[in-house]
Amino acid sequence: MKLQTTAALALLLFLLLAPPALRVSMAGSGFCDGKCTTRCSKASRHDDCLKYCGICCAACGCVPSGTAGHKDECPCYRDMTTGHGNRTRPKCP
Template sequence: MEYLCLLQEDFCDSKCNVRCSKAGRQDRCLKYCGICCEDCHCVPSGTYGHKYECPCYRDKKNSKGGPKCP
């Protein structure tokens, strides 16, 4: 079980590093991308857009009703 958690963490870290590479606020982007990745087990490709690739990631909302995931 611990091994699976490490694999998921590595997956999320690598995907979120790509996703957030051009973000103005990388710390915030990486934080929320990581939360979304852990919940959804998916991160859209590229640095922006492509959210159709991952409906869970796309549909997560913040407390104000806006998109949670970068």
């Protein structure tokens, strides 16, 4: 049991410290990668945008068109949030 916990913690640590490009490629598929590249093309924090877009796309299976807005095209993407209570913010770019 302790070995499984240690392995799980090591994997989590690796994923948190992995380069952003690795995290994005792991989170998405060819569909998500292409859609998120378009969505994040004008983002000031490009790597963060790709990371969160990839996570949201993998969970929802869609990404709104364009570089901003249009979130009503994908309600799941629009409604994903981070945090709880007073610190809740939209998760998907």
